[in-house]
Amino acid sequence: MRLVKPQDGGAIFARGVKPTGNRSTAMPSKSNVSLDYWQKLADRFASAMTTEQRGELARNLGVTADSLAAVGVGVVSGGELDSLHARWEGDSPKLAYVFPERDGNGRIVGLSLRCPAGRKSTPKGSRRGLIVPNGQHGGPVLIVEGASDVAAAKSMGLAAVGRPSNSGGSDELGKMLDSVDCIVIGENDQKDGGAWPGRTGAKNIAKRLSATWGEPVNWALPPVGTKDIRSFLQSRVAAGLDLADGEACKAAGVELLAAIQGTAKPIKPEKISQAEALTQLANELYRVGRTVDDEAFAVPIAGPNVAMMFRGSRDALRATLAREYRARTGKTPGAGALADAMMALQGDALAAEAEPVHLRVANHDGAIVIDLGDKNGRAVIVRPGGGWEVADVSPVLFRRTALTSAMPEPEHGGDLSDLRSLINVDNDGWPLLLGWIIAAFMPDIPRPVLMLGGQHGAGKSVLSRYVVGITDPSPAPLRSQPRDVEQWAMAAAGSWVVCIDNVSAIPAWWSDAICKAVTGDGWIRRRLYTDSELAVLSFRRAVILTSIDAGALRGDLGDRLLLLDMRPFPDGRWVAETELDRRYGRSKPGILGAVLDLLACALLRLPSIPLAQSARMADFSRVLAAVDAELGTSAHAAYLNQRGRVAQDVIEGDPVAVAIVALIERAGAFEGNAAAIQEEIKPERAGKEWPANARGLSGRLRRLIPALKIVGIEAIPPNQSDKARKWRLHRAQVGESAGATALTAQPPESGDSDQENADSGGAVGGAVETPDRLPDRPTKSGHEAIKNGDSGGLGGLGGSTATLSDAELLARALADAEGVR
Incomplete structure (x- = not known):
């Protein structure tokens, strides 16, 4: 057996060359950033631990200091400990020892904390994993419970991996210890009521590993009279063993291993149903999860960071499982087994923590990520002022549909x-x-x-x-x-x-x-x-x-x-x-x-x-102003100038708006509730597009507020405290109708119909102040060539669109209304 160290840290076991084939591989985490986060924390806390602190912890646990160093133990205290937001029973300690925990591929996915008094906790957001020491030699590997038993086994020269609890960690163990000779170690912890959690947990772990690997897995208890591996070591220390004597410690390890192997019992794999085999196969090939909208998805473990949605890609997922199952077993799975497996996977997915899944574009750490849509899952990362780059692996999770095609691979030096x-x-x-x-x-x-x-x-x-x-x-x-x-x-x-x-x-x-x-x-x-x-x-x-x-x-x-x-x-x-x-x-x-x-x-x-x-x-207005500042154009001003034209189109296409304009031209102002307005302006032969009642008219008026404002008519809804529910309509002063101040949104009236949804809105567009001077930025590329003027070709054939003043718009609206009366 040899120890293989992946590039991102940690350790995995193998005998010779680890075979490829039917056993599962490591499940990637949701975010590479989170993995880096725990790795950096573990490195920092390990560096912060002094030799004296490590020696004191070793004496308290009854193990060697070297074994703790191999586990990667660290220390954290004060405000930094508080910043981990760990939950403690009782008061928070001032200092805690830190043990890194790894997934099945040896990557640090979380930390476990232990204060000097023995209380334990984990930081907020930390995942539970395995305790894996560096420098493993020989075999078999003892699968023990907890970090202290790992350190005890390491002190006696034995290879060991620690599971997070008596029955936890089987999935990650199955990935890490594939093809490795191992023994699951329980504890002699029989309770007064007859329960035996340490033994039961060990048997359950062995049973799950046996089912995963399809071969017998041994389990055993420590020698009679000792609760666990650490208590065995402590009993030998009490009998005169010097932990500083390496050879004597190894002899104790040989004694322990012989006792364990002499009492070890195999658990053979049980025959599982086709549906269960398909479920296990799916968990080998995919990780499942759910979106923030509770949509189940699966992500290929060995493929691009792209989610296959259960709702839209269920058939593709079923077909992949069926094909892989047939390739491995030579048999075609039944439709019922596939359906049962998909149902089980969907249940697992909906039980997972929700995570965002994006379509084509996403924000990430201040940058914009764009899914190129190719089969390799590549993405473009665009950073403010920092240009862009094509990444082989997307840092965010995307989804695709039948309407998603691949984008061209962008090239530097292009020209707009x-x-x-x-x-x-x-x-x-x-x-x-x-x-x-x-x-x-x-x-x-x-x-x-x-x-x-x-x-x-x-x-x-x-x-x-x-x-x-x-x-x-x-x-x-x-x-x-x-x-x-x-x-x-x-x-x-x-x-x-x-x-x-x-x-x-x-x-x-x-x-x-x-x-x-x-x-x-x-x-x-x-x-x-x-x-x-x-x-x-x-x-x-x-x-x-x-x-x-x-x-x-x-x-x-x-x-x-x-x-x-x-x-x-x-x-x-x-x-x-x-x-x-x-x-x-x-x-x-x-x-x-x-x-x-x-x-x-x-x-x-x-x-x-x-x-x-x-x-x-308003956000779009800022984007236009940013483009104007970069190219020297006037897109933002042109966008604002469209307000009058759009408002005119809205007025001309709405009979209520036309009637309101005619009313104000005739009377100058009007005050009354919606029913009074309805009675005043409703034509004798109103078409079906006319609101059926006063509530519908009120909703229609609220939609028309911005357009009426721009053409010079103030439509002021009733206040909530106004029991008479009176609207106030009057002509605005010319020059103020398209002023810079946006309308204040008014709450909808109680009882407005769904068909006439109240929406007071605001003025179209938004004025933006463009700064005279901006921060230093990189050299411009091809887009600078089109800053001012036409580049020729097929563009530029049309003329500039004339912009009418507010007075002209109002005059036109009143003239149109004259024809309606």
Whole structure:
């Protein structure tokens, strides 16, 4: 037998070369960072322990100081001990000895603490593991209970591994001691009531190891008259053994081993069911867990850090188990056994600690991690101001769906003008598009819906495909407009970037659903094929819509739009789509690299860009300001200037808004409850789009507050203390309608219908102060070339969009209202 030391520390046992094959391998932890954390703590505490402290602990335990050094014992005290947040029975000690505990691959996964008085505890977040000393020689390996028995065995020259309790640690033991001759050691600790926990625990450990390895495993008790290994050593010390005499200690070890081997009893593996064999096989191949939304998943132990969701990938998981089982046994598992195994695995998964699972993008330690979507599980890590790099192993757990395709491997030195030359976007729209793309890689901020408008042949679908191909490639980059919430959930849940092509109209239910996808809010539905079980649909997505004319917009969706107008190509400037795709495919790695360069620079600038006000899409406004600061563009100002146009579209598409504008033009002001307003403005032949009652009208008015504000009409909801529930409507002074101060959100009225959800919202966009000077940053790359002006190609064919003043918008709204009266 030899000792194999993995690169990340620890030790595992092997006889000769450890065979590959049917026995399990180590389960990786949830985070490599957490492993580093415990390893660093263990190293620091071991370095802090003086020779005198180690000698004092050795005398108290009755073992040698060298055995404690081999175990890696350390010491912690004072505030650092308090910072571990360990729970103690009684008062917290001022000092504790530290024993590192390892998983089946020898990696430190936690610490156990022991105070001088003998009380024990563990730090918060620490996992229980095995006590594994360095420098193991000879065999067999004694599987004992606890660190002190390991040190006692080591003092007598015996190989030993400590389990965390009398019946704990079998999974990690099965991984570490595969193919190693071992004996499970119990304790002579019979209780008055007849229980014998030490013996029972040893037999249970041997039974589980036998089932795991498929071969007999021996167990034994210490010699009669001694409770455990340490008490045997203490009895020999009491009989005159000098712990400083190494040869005498080894002789005691030979005596002990002979007694143990003479009484050892084998436990043979029991015949297990096919379902149990499949479950054990699955635990060998995968680790299971659950998301924060209680979705079960499995992660390949020897594969990429990508979760296979039980709900969406159950068939793939079943097929993998069936294939592997047949390869190992030559038999095909039954459908019932597979179903039972999957049920057991799902139960194990739901019992695990919840952990985040991400789709395409994630935040990690101040950086952004992007899943490349390839079979090797590689990821791009983008750091603020520090550029980006491709990592072979993702530091966070991702999931994939049938709609997830591989991204191109980004290349350094790319140029954003390569993308600009392929798409039909004018000078005003180009920085807005770049800002939206950068925001699409930031998972924790809401970003507006990118609405691409224009006539047939303007290149809307081509632009959408290319943006999706850079941000979240998919085998179905463009999708049809959904008919209901379930279709929308199916289209949106499987991709980070969702593009709906050729939108003809946006009904109320879809408008609400899109708004929830922008903000990450959820809505509740009945789970399919159940009578009462509920399902919560909740996800934040980057949404793109293309449309020639999407029809009337609801106010809350209009408040979350980024408009990009695309004009038709002039005659003679058409390029075949196949040729564009060829150029795009060739340039895509460099384009993605240039986008990542800009993302890194924007992340560096963001902390230096304060908000001058609070408004909807404020985080996105800051991103635009960061891009402006980097490229010298004016995307943020252009975004703010869209408020008037969006508000006008909302007003024109809502008969209630048109009637309110007509009322204020006629009367100047109006005060009354919702019923009075309904009576005043409701036409004699109101269509079905008109609210059915006063409650519905109140909800509609709350949605229209931001749009009315921008076109010069103040709609002030009733205060909670106002029993009359009076609304106040009046004309705002020209010049103040689009002022910098955002509207204060008002609470919804009690009893507003679901169809007219109260949402007072805020002004569209948010003013951002861009600092004159920013921190030092790395040298810019290809994106600097497009800071000012057009790069040519197919972009820049359209002109700048004219922006109407607030007075002009109000005049137009009043003129339109005149035709309604």
